[in-house]
Amino acid sequence: MSSSPPPDVAQDRLSLRAMTAADIEQAHALSAELRWPHRPTDWEQVFAHAEGTVVEQDGQILGTGLRWRWGTQHASVGLIIVSPAYQGRGIGRQLMHALLDGLEDHSVLLQATEAGRPLYEKLGFDVVGGVRQHQGVVTPTPLIAQPPGWRMRPAGLNELAALQSLDAAARGMPRSALIEDLLASAEACVVLDHEQTPRGFAMLRRFGRGHVIGPVVAPDVEGAKALIAHLAGQNTGHFTRIDVDAAAVLGDWLAAIGLVEVDSPTTMVRGKPLVYPEGAPTLFAITTQAIG
Structure with missing residues (x-):
C-alpha cells in the first residue's frame, strides 16, 4: 500500500505576516499537533508581551514564531512551530529570519529542541547551557x-x-x-x-x-x-x-x-x-x- 503524497507547498502562495490575537486558535491547534501542552490561555498570556509571525498558505497557518523584546538590548524567541505535515520545506528558516530581523544588536535567547538546534547554529546561536x-x-x-x-x-x-x-x-x-x-x-x-x-x-x-x-x-x-x-x-x-x-x-x-x-x-544565545x-x-x- 502506497503512502499519501506530502502536502503541496507552493512558495508563491506562502506568505509571512504579523501574528494577531485572532490567530491564537490556529496557533494553539499547531502546538497541539506537536503534543505541546499549551492551553489557549497560555498562548494569550505570552502573546500579550510578544511580536509574532505566521506563515500561511491560502488562509491556513502552517507555522508560528514569537519574539519578546526585553529592554533595548535583549530579546528571546520561542513557540517556533511548523505543522508536522509541512516540515522540511524551509518554513522554519523563513520564520527565524523574520523573527531575527531588527534584532541584530540584541542578545537573543532561545531554548532549542534537538530538531531545531542545527538551524539555530547556522543562524549564529551558540550553546550556553541547558534546561531539564x-x-x-x-x-x-x-x-x-x-x-x-x-x-x-x-x-x-x-x-x-x-x-x-x-x-x-x-x-x-x-x-x-x-x-x-x-x-x-x-x-x-x-x-x-x-x-x-x-x-x-x-x-x-x-x-x-x-x-x-x-x-x-x-x-x-x-x-x-x-x-x-x-x-x-x-x-x-x-x-x-x-x-x-x-x-x-x-x-x-x-x-x-x-x-x-x-x-x-538546549539553551542558546545569539549576539553578546x-x-x-x-x-x-x-x-x-x-x-x-x-x-x-
Missing part, C-alpha cells in the same frame, strides 16, 4: 527549614519592583512587564527573605496540563529547594511541571518528590553573552521554555 524539564504528580514534600536570619513568606503586590529587580539580575535581561503580569496571575508567589531583604522568589501558576513552578530565583541551591518545596507542598497530588537549569543539579531531588525528567532542551551583576541570584527555574 521535570513533571509529574507531586508527592508530599517536606518544608526545608531556613537558617537564622532567613524566612519564607508570601509575596505582596507592593513588592513588584523587588521581584522585577531580582528577575532582571538572574535572567540577565529586564522583563518588568512580564513579571508584573505573572505576579498578578500567579496562584501563589513566595519570597525568600534575608534580614527583611528579598533575596529570591518563586511562583506557582496554571499552565498546560496542570501547574508550573517558575520562575524560581534564589541565591543558592538550598534556597531554590526551599522555594520549590514550599510551592510543591501546596500542589501535592496535582500535576506539576518545572523547567530547571541543567547546571543546578536538582534532578534527583525533584524525581524524589514525583517530578521526573522528560526533556532536555548575557551579563549578570556581581553577586546576582541564580535563575534556577525558567518561566516557560518559550520565554526563558
